[in-house]
Amino acid sequence: MGEVAVDSAFIQAPEHRPKPISIEAEGIPLIDLSVLNSSDSSTSDDDLARLVSEIGDASQKWGFFQVINHGVPLEYREKIELASRKFFALPKEEKIKVRRDEVNPLGYYDVEHTKNVRDWKEVFDFTLNNPTIFPASHEPEDKEIRELTNQWPENPPELREICEEYAKEVQKLAFKLLELISLSLGLAKNRINGFFKDSTGFIRINHYPPCPSPHLALGVGRHKDAGALTILAQDDVGGLEVKRKSDGEWILVKPIPNAYIINVGDILQVWSNDKYESVEHRVMVNSEKERFSIPFLFNPAHYTWIEPLEELINEQNPSKYKAYNWGKFFATRKRSNYKKLDVENIQISHFKIN
Numbered sequence: 001m002g003e004v005a006v007d008s009a010f011i012q013a014p015e016h017r018p019k020p021i022s023i024e025a026e027g028i029p030l031i032d033l034s035v036l037n038s039s040d041s042s043t044s045d046d047d048l049a050r051l052v053s054e055i056g057d058a059s060q061k062w063g064f065f066q067v068i069n070h071g072v073p074l075e076y077r078e079k080i081e082l083a084s085r086k087f088f089a090l091p092k093e094e095k096i097k098v099r100r101d102e103v104n105p106l107g108y109y110d111v112e113h114t115k116n117v118r119d120w121k122e123v124f125d126f127t128l129n130n131p132t133i134f135p136a137s138h139e140p141e142d143k144e145i146r147e148l149t150n151q152w153p154e155n156p157p158e159l160r161e162i163c164e165e166y167a168k169e170v171q172k173l174a175f176k177l178l179e180l181i182s183l184s185l186g187l188a189k190n191r192i193n194g195f196f197k198d199s200t201g202f203i204r205i206n207h208y209p210p211c212p213s214p215h216l217a218l219g220v221g222r223h224k225d226a227g228a229l230t231i232l233a234q235d236d237v238g239g240l241e242v243k244r245k246s247d248g249e250w251i252l253v254k255p256i257p258n259a260y261i262i263n264v265g266d267i268l269q270v271w272s273n274d275k276y277e278s279v280e281h282r283v284m285v286n287s288e289k290e291r292f293s294i295p296f297l298f299n300p301a302h303y304t305w306i307e308p309l310e311e312l313i314n315e316q317n318p319s320k321y322k323a324y325n326w327g328k329f330f331a332t333r334k335r336s337n338y339k340k341l342d343v344e345n346i347q348i349s350h351f352k353i354n
């Protein structure tokens with residue numbers, strides 16, 4: 001394979017390149033959510049308590065798990081996958097008609113950087129709330145806010161409706177998961193849900209074309225998700241790797257038909273005062289197959305100040321973070337997706353006490 005088949009912007013430093021052989025053993029936990037969706041009264045408190053404890057264990061040990069029997073009808077997922085294939089198959093001139101820019105960060109984009117290295121992918125982003133209220137700039141003193149509006153392509157014409165329907169269904173699952181996570185932290189079921197009233201959440205459709213140098217580039221470089229919770233649909237190709245907390249190995253997340261991959265984001269790490277951890281992950285590409293994935297990134301309102309939940313801190317376990325404003329944090333993070341910056345990207349570790 002030619003060493004210079006890809007532009008140097010895509011080439012990862014040697015220590016971040018994928019390993020030739022991926023480890024799949026001892027994969028992330030698989031959790032059955034059927035208890036939540038059974039309407040009969042046979043569901044006991046014990047069943048729910050067992051589920052809550054499984055979710056808590058997985059969030060603590062891995063920061064990642066997969067769910068089945070999650071209640072999102074397969075039909076919605078199949079439709080959005082098909083419509084996405086049609087969109088990305090269009091000529092570039094068509095796709096760039098809905099290209100995002102520094103004014104509108106929504107729509108199509110193909111030059112995203114993660115940690116200053118270009119990702120081998122193209123994406124289409126849309127928000128759950130349309131419009132979404134967001135800070136006008138990342139500057140802390142700038143109080144101006146603006147409305148972000150989704151951009152929909154002419155083709156395929158059904159894309160908008162399909163995306164909106166899919167988002168509604170996955171959002172229902174997101175709220176159920178937040179309740180389970182809240183219970184798993186020993187909090188009231190609805191302790192966290194209120195932060196998502198004016199959610200800045202969005203769905204990203206990722207397309208990873210075949211890559212001539214999959215040993216040098218990544219579909220998405222190593223990163224942690226900045227938001228609260230991610231609900232990811234991946235197709236049957238595979239490529240997502242999670243950094244195992246126990247030993248730092250990169251573990252391939254096995255595709256399971258109709259399952260969702262759930263991961264704790266940075267905000268849940270802070271809310272839980274580090275009980276749960278937002279774990280690093282990355283995406284490998286391959287030279288033969290294209291791959292699609294659809295993460296639902298659930299984020300609170302822009303005006304939310306993120307800090308450890310007060311019920312979870314006390315003298316023995318003092319707060320590990322200073323409060324930060326979510327909208328400004330996210331606006332700062334987004335900046336580095338457009339251009340290579342000389343400074344390190346904003347991280348929750350910058351708000352760590354001590």
Ligand SMILES: O=C(O)CCC(=O)C(=O)O
Nearest residue numbers: 206220234240283293295
């Ligand atoms: O494609 C994947 O499996 C994961 C993508 C991802 O991590 C992201 O878009 O944040």
Ligand SMILES: [Fe+2]
Nearest residue numbers: 223224225281
């Ligand atoms: Fe991610």
